[in-house]
Amino acid sequence: MQGAFAEHVQALEAAGARTRLVKAREDLEGLNGIVLPGGESTTMTMLMERVGLLEPLREAIRGGLATLATCAGMIVLARDITDGMREQKGLGLLDIAVKRNGYGRQIDSFEAPLNIDGMNGKTFPGVFIRAPLVERTGDVDVIARLDGRPVAVRQGRILALAFHPELSGDQRLHREFVRLASHPE
């Protein structure tokens, strides 16, 4: 809809996947996985609601469609959004509470090395841009933290990240997601 979708397309295709941009409900048909990219969560949800994509997308993800959500995508998926626009509606599928721009404005955007579970101790370059802060987690697996706060979580077939692997030049998370998407539950 809006955001850094081209960068995800590049990373996924480098990881061996075929991709398609999803802008309407019929684009959802036949997908193995979907990426909710970074961008502005208010813009994305407003557009999805206007074109009737929000509800079919919620059904698809609830039905087990593998999902990679980064930054704004994590906000769109979250159950609770604090500091959002009045009545910001999201998908409400991921059992976390996030605070939009919880790490501050652009001037506080940063890069930091992350230790992610299952990555054999080799750090991952975390790129955080006006990133959401995960304030509470429910029934999810936290797979990476920064200063004690969760920055990467797994819930079933959802992988949600507060940072931007598509800008990092490191394809390990995209390869992991392609593996997840190509193996049914």
Added chain:
Amino acid sequence: MAERNGARNGDGSVKGSFKVKAGLAQMLKGGVIMDVVTAEHARIAQEAGACAVMALERVPADIRKEGGVARMSDPDLIRSIMAAVTIPVMAKCRIGHFVEAQILEALGIDYIDESEVLTPADEENHIDKHPFKVPFVCGCRDLGEATRRIAEGAAMIRTKGEAGTGNVVEAVRHARAVNAGIRKLQGMNHAELVHEAKQIGAPVEVLVECHKLGRLPVVNFAAGGIATPADAALMMQLGVDGVFVGSGIFKSEDPLKRAKAIVAATTYFDKPEVLAEVSAGLGKAMHGLEIPAIPKDELLAARGW
């Protein structure tokens, strides 16, 4: 190019690197950035789906009408707009006025537009943008100008167009000029690239990067004269990454409706049936100006070097 950016901390993290500066622009792609002059405008823009707003005292159409020296906006106004919305807020400083830029950085603005819409403060030099932690967007008319701004540290580029006219013709000219400039590089070898750099006044390293990528190495938006959903879609089909709309929204009859329509047109730029639907019943667009009717010394795009 990027090593003068960012402050490294003890824990291996780094703030304000070129990657996070250019990265925010990547998050704005496919979106619409709207000029707003009040907190209320900013809320309307956000509600309409803007991916960012530009905080200003006067939209370009009024700057053009009223004349006089146009400067950075009052920090109080900028703060009130920052407080009103959760999307990124941009603000303009004069070309070469690095102190206005320092002030905007101190306010915590998300992006600085070093803009020809304001009266230039330096007739030779633009701001050295690398030392700032806040990213900059700059205007261009062709590839040479775009690459010079990138060499100075711009993390995002936009066409200049002719702001405040509601006439898209100059934005089209500038977007096509950048595209043609990049296409011309494709068949060149290194020696030819060096020669081309000399011809168009481009820094060689940035031009080599454009050759390698087949596009500008940073995000490129359209700006200057976009007034309708069709204008926005036209610029998207010409290959830009998103659009700025200045006077076009709040100088029109029904700003919220027009703003929503331009947002939809920017996402569905390649779907004429959607464009037909969102273009209908928008009320009057801004009146607009023919470019030849503007005295030569009042053309804003000629500012910047």
